[in-house]
Amino acid sequence: MMRRLLAAALLLAALTACGTTTSAADIRLTATLVTPVDVTLTWHDDGPAPAGHVVEYATHDGGPYTVLGFVVAAQTSYRHQNIMPHTTFYYRVRPYYGPASEAVDVTLPPGAYDDDAHADDQAWAAPRAEPGRNRADQAIRAPDAAASGAPTDLAPTVMNDNGVRLTWVDHARDEDGYLMEIKAADAEDFQVVQVLDPRVNACGVATLPDEKRAAYRVRAFYYGDRSAIAHATTGGPP
Structure with missing residues (x-):
């Protein structure tokens, strides 16, 4: 991956x-x-x-x-x-x-990243729009309504010692895409780690060594x- x-x-x-x-x-x-x-x-x-x-x-x-x-x-x-x-x-x-979702905390099991052990990660990590989580009825470009377009129900699933799969409910109808953001336990702020297409509501993240404990959030965004x-x-x- x-x-x-x-x-x-x-x-x-x-x-x-x-x-x-x-x-x-x-x-x-x-x-x-x-x-x-x-x-x-x-x-x-x-x-x-x-x-x-x-x-x-x-x-x-x-x-x-x-x-x-x-x-x-x-x-x-x-x-x-x-x-x-x-x-x-x-x-x-x-x-x-x-607007960004509420953050969720994830703790991964110990273990260094091994390319061979994760050769098939793309099967679960590929960004996708899954049925049942696209409501897409809020305009995030309208300042008085933007907050209601934030993604909700962000849910992490630990897939292996260095991989997390995340799903969420998409509420925005006019986004340019989604940003997956991570804040490692010792970091000062969130950083963007993936840029996703509009309507995507699931993706996987391969973590770095300092992200064994980290907070995740997803943002519906426009430029x-x-x-x-x-x-x-x-x-x-x-």
């Missing part, structure tokens, strides 16, 4: 999905070359408070763009490290919004508009 995280088809959805919540002028993005091969991005978002931001980059102004990461709303900088020398990198940031593009040109290798 792919241990983590953003499968190519789902990243494509992240890059192409449209949103109408904020304008590009709401996010001020700066790219600063801090070493010959390291760029630090900083931004300020004057739009409605998001759940987080998506950071993207490309090596051509027109793309294609690749997701560097989903970061929490409190994070306003990102360092892109050890990148290709003598190259211009283009960056953009976009907010995402939407806001991207920032204007910022760019920086790297120098020679150090």
